[in-house]
Amino acid sequence: MATLASSSSSLLLSSPPSKLAQASLPPSLRLSFSSYSHLSSLVSISPSSFLACPASSRRSSVSAFTVKASAAEKKKVLIVNTNSGGHAVIGFYLAKELLGSGHEVTIMTVGDENSDKMKKPPFNRFNEIVSAGGKTVWGDPAEVGNVVGGVTFDVVLDNNGKNLDAVRTNNNFRLQRPVADWAKSSGVKQFLFISSAGIYKPADEPPHVEGDVVKPDAGHVQVEKYISENFSNWASFRPQYMIGSGNNKDCEEWFFDRIVRKRPVPIPGSGMQFTNIAHVRDLSSMLTLAVENPEAASSNIFNLVSDRAVTLDGMAKLCAQAAGLPVEIVHYDPKAAGIDAKKAFPFRNMHFYAEPRAAKDILGWRSTTNLPEDLKERFEEYVKIGRDKKAMQFEIDDKILESLKVPIPV
Amino acid sequence: MASMVVVQHQTQPSFSTLTSSLSDFNGTRIHSQIQYRRKVLQPKVGLQVTASSEKNILIMGGTRFIGVFLSRLLVKEGHQVTLFTRGKAPIAQQLPGESDEEFAEFSSKILHLKGDRKDYDFVKSSLSAKGFDVVYDINGREADEVEPILDALPNLEQFIYCSSAGVYLKSDLLPHCETDAVDPKSRHKGKLNTESVLESKGVNWTSLRPVYIYGPLNYNPVEEWFFHRLKAGRPIPIPGSGIQVTQLGHVKDLARAFVQVLGNEKASRQVFNISGEKYVTFDGLARACAKAAGFPEPELVHYNPKEFDFGKKKAFPFRDQHFFASVEKAKHVLGWKPEFDLVEGLADSYNLDFGRGTYRKEADFSTDDMILGKKLVLQA
Numbered sequence: 001m002a003t004l005a006s007s008s009s010s011l012l013l014s015s016p017p018s019k020l021a022q023a024s025l026p027p028s029l030r031l032s033f034s035s036y037s038h039l040s041s042l043v044s045i046s047p048s049s050f051l052a053c054p055a056s057s058r059r060s061s062v063s064a065f066t067v068k069a070s071a072a073e074k075k076k077v078l079i080v081n082t083n084s085g086g087h088a089v090i091g092f093y094l095a096k097e098l099l100g101s102g103h104e105v106t107i108m109t110v111g112d113e114n115s116d117k118m119k120k121p122p123f124n125r126f127n128e129i130v131s132a133g134g135k136t137v138w139g140d141p142a143e144v145g146n147v148v149g150g151v152t153f154d155v156v157l158d159n160n161g162k163n164l165d166a167v168r169t170n171n172n173f174r175l176q177r178p179v180a181d182w183a184k185s186s187g188v189k190q191f192l193f194i195s196s197a198g199i200y201k202p203a204d205e206p207p208h209v210e211g212d213v214v215k216p217d218a219g220h221v222q223v224e225k226y227i228s229e230n231f232s233n234w235a236s237f238r239p240q241y242m243i244g245s246g247n248n249k250d251c252e253e254w255f256f257d258r259i260v261r262k263r264p265v266p267i268p269g270s271g272m273q274f275t276n277i278a279h280v281r282d283l284s285s286m287l288t289l290a291v292e293n294p295e296a297a298s299s300n301i302f303n304l305v306s307d308r309a310v311t312l313d314g315m316a317k318l319c320a321q322a323a324g325l326p327v328e329i330v331h332y333d334p335k336a337a338g339i340d341a342k343k344a345f346p347f348r349n350m351h352f353y354a355e356p357r358a359a360k361d362i363l364g365w366r367s368t369t370n371l372p373e374d375l376k377e378r379f380e381e382y383v384k385i386g387r388d389k390k391a392m393q394f395e396i397d398d399k400i401l402e403s404l405k406v407p408i409p410v
Numbered sequence: 411m412a413s414m415v416v417v418q419h420q421t422q423p424s425f426s427t428l429t430s431s432l433s434d435f436n437g438t439r440i441h442s443q444i445q446y447r448r449k450v451l452q453p454k455v456g457l458q459v460t461a462s463s464e465k466n467i468l469i470m471g472g473t474r475f476i477g478v479f480l481s482r483l484l485v486k487e488g489h490q491v492t493l494f495t496r497g498k499a500p501i502a503q504q505l506p507g508e509s510d511e512e513f514a515e516f517s518s519k520i521l522h523l524k525g526d527r528k529d530y531d532f533v534k535s536s537l538s539a540k541g542f543d544v545v546y547d548i549n550g551r552e553a554d555e556v557e558p559i560l561d562a563l564p565n566l567e568q569f570i571y572c573s574s575a576g577v578y579l580k581s582d583l584l585p586h587c588e589t590d591a592v593d594p595k596s597r598h599k600g601k602l603n604t605e606s607v608l609e610s611k612g613v614n615w616t617s618l619r620p621v622y623i624y625g626p627l628n629y630n631p632v633e634e635w636f637f638h639r640l641k642a643g644r645p646i647p648i649p650g651s652g653i654q655v656t657q658l659g660h661v662k663d664l665a666r667a668f669v670q671v672l673g674n675e676k677a678s679r680q681v682f683n684i685s686g687e688k689y690v691t692f693d694g695l696a697r698a699c700a701k702a703a704g705f706p707e708p709e710l711v712h713y714n715p716k717e718f719d720f721g722k723k724k725a726f727p728f729r730d731q732h733f734f735a736s737v738e739k740a741k742h743v744l745g746w747k748p749e750f751d752l753v754e755g756l757a758d759s760y761n762l763d764f765g766r767g768t769y770r771k772e773a774d775f776s777t778d779d780m781i782l783g784k785k786l787v788l789q790a
Contacts, residue, residue: 203694204690204691204693204694204695204697204698205688205689205690205691205694205698205752206655206688206689206690206691207688207689209687209688269651269653270650270651270653272650272651272653272654272732273653274584274655274732307736308583308584308585309583309584309585310582310583310584311582311732313582314582314583315582317582318582351653351655351691357738360738360742361742371583
């Protein structure tokens with residue numbers, strides 16, 4: 001696996017950044033060229049040494065160059081945030097990053113401020129948004145105009161809408177149309193939507209790239225279409241999985257739970273399925289670039305993911321390494337074991353692998369996710385909150401292991 | 411020196427791509443990915459390399475696969491091209507689909523320097539006598555082979571090397587990027603050592619790392635392996651789950667990349683992965699070969715390779731693991747982009763080679779029969 005470059009400073013000096021034929025390229029391409037030259041000058045020097053993804057240089061600045069085309073222009077941003085699920089943390093990070101960049105941010109969480117859901121992360125940390133100067137409100141997205149008190153915004157980011165219109169089984173808080181309609185009528189200049197990479201049609205040729213066929217009936221697809229028809233400046237972002245402090249949904253924790261208790265980790269299928277797990281700071285940085293570069297971002301779809309895929313087995317191993325513990329992986333066939341893989345395992349039992357090519361090409365975005373390092377930090381927090389000591393049941397795991405005649409630890 | 415290569419494709423890659431499968435969809439422009447562009451036989455240069463001065467180019471090798479296409483592109487660009495080979499194969503052979511005129515033009519211009527590259531003294535003396543501006547090393551395997559070339563040509567403008575993505579250390583985090591860790595113990599360590607020597611000598615070098623190369627005249631039975639089975643109407647035995655992800659790159663796209671780094675400042679002392687833009691699973695590749703060649707969807711048979719002893723024979727043409735590399739650096743830095751998508755590229759290979767009755771290796775179904783025989787026994 002990629003290891004960290006131990007001393008990148010000596011590499012920086014060796015070859016001068018290449019000159020660019022600036023005149024002939026539009027800004028977005030120009031910028032991505034120059035940033036790649038910067039990175040590639042790190043690469044060229046010693047191919048025999050164990051060069052790795054220069055994670056240290058990536059972490060120092062979110063983008064290897066700065067796109068400050070509109071740095072002076074501060075925006076009034078409304079984030080409509082879901083009140084649960086895997087995406088909630090995106091709004092939390094984004095709010096803080098935008099506030100840090102000097103923008104005005106209101107985050108509207110759907111539902112009731114006093115509901116039990118608000119006791120969970122990231123909502124129980126919303127004081128961090130407030131102390132950074134942001135505004136937090138709650139309400140029904142169908143009433144968004146009232147909820148935000150009649151204020152107008154430059155940018156609306158919808159991190160909640162799942163269906164354009166009511167779907168019988170879905171709760172109405174995921175309706176998107178009212179938010180889009182209100183934004184349009186109130187003169188919002190840029191509409192951003194958090195969609196899902198889950199809408200890509202599975203195919204023989206990974207990865208999913210922007211432009212690939214999507215499932216036409218998917219709710220998110222209808223929303224994307226509606227937005228593209230109603231806003232001249234719109235963009236849609238398709239995420240997969242994410243890790244990061246404040247996440248509302250288990251990701252790495254699922255592995256840690258088993259690893260620290262010395263339980264086997266049951267993985268469906270071969271374990272070679274690819275998935276994409278990004279640190280949420282990468283998602284936030286991509287969205288921030290879009291807010292700060294609306295012209296470049298306009299009318300585009302972006303895969304909101306890291307630039308590396310990891311196999312399911314690989315993720316288990318990385319979690320174990322981060323924990324400094326061994327891991328026993330057990331593969332099983334869900335059908336043969338008589339269980340629903342969706343309930344048994346937090347990732348899709350298939351290749352589910354998108355790449356963030358549009359963001360790199362168009363926004364000059366760079367991924368900083370470094371799972372081996374990031375998971376160490378996640379494990380530290382896992383232990384800090386005492387989850388390693390928490391009593392847990394593993395009924396589905398036990399059922400799987402029994403079907404395989406694998407001994408269950410006492 | 412060639413001036414900066416202008417990005418050849420549209421300058422605003424607007425990914426406003428909502429699928430046209432939505433029946434009531436209208437409005438947003440669909441961005442058609444260049445990979446779906448129909449590719450014509452002719453190796454199209456398509457570059458806007460402005461007034462590239464004519465170079466005196468030496469290709470080590472050049473009569474087998476990559477070099478066959480590369481040499482043609484270079485000759486068309488107006489360079490003087492010499493092939494260093496032992497002379498075992500003719501210096502110029504007409505390509506399938508190549509017109510008589512084109513071939514006559516090429517064969518009248520291509521030059522030959524006959525010798526054995528392992529004879530270092532000869533390499534040094536013959537190269538120094540002739541003097542070359544640029545060397546393409548397409549068939550070098552070991553670092554030792556490069557030294558006499560560099561010694562012979564102290565004023566060499568550029569040394570362009572065909573390396574391999576096989577140098578990357580196996581990882582659970584993919585795709586392989588040029589910055590990733592390499593494996594000093596890999597089967598391709600000679601390539602790695604060569605890259606190191608190039609760097610240490612201070613010459614202006616460029617290294618391209620292909621993954622699996624395919625296309626007409628392929629001597630490595632990659633697509634041919636599938637075509638033999640499809641033609642024979644046989645099931646395709648695939649090790650393991652069949653979801654292993656690999657990557658194929660068309661030889662013509664690789665040849666274009668080799669041309670694009672010539673005299674290119676941005677390629678100076680750089681490594682680039684060159685392959686297809688999309689990857690493919692083993693199962694998917696079997697299906698793509700069938701589709702490209704016009705065969706019905708094949709029956710795939712999965713087996714556990716550990717249950718068999720195939721001896722020295724290879725039961726499957728790919729390493730049994732995930733193996734693919736990102737070509738984003740070449741795309742961003744060089745403005746290079748593969749012209750073939752997988753099915754198109756396989757069709758090109760089939761139509762110009764296997765489909766005409768030509769191939770390099772005879773079909774050998776002995777390992778298939780071992781696998782299928784055991785499967786039948788289990789089912790009985």
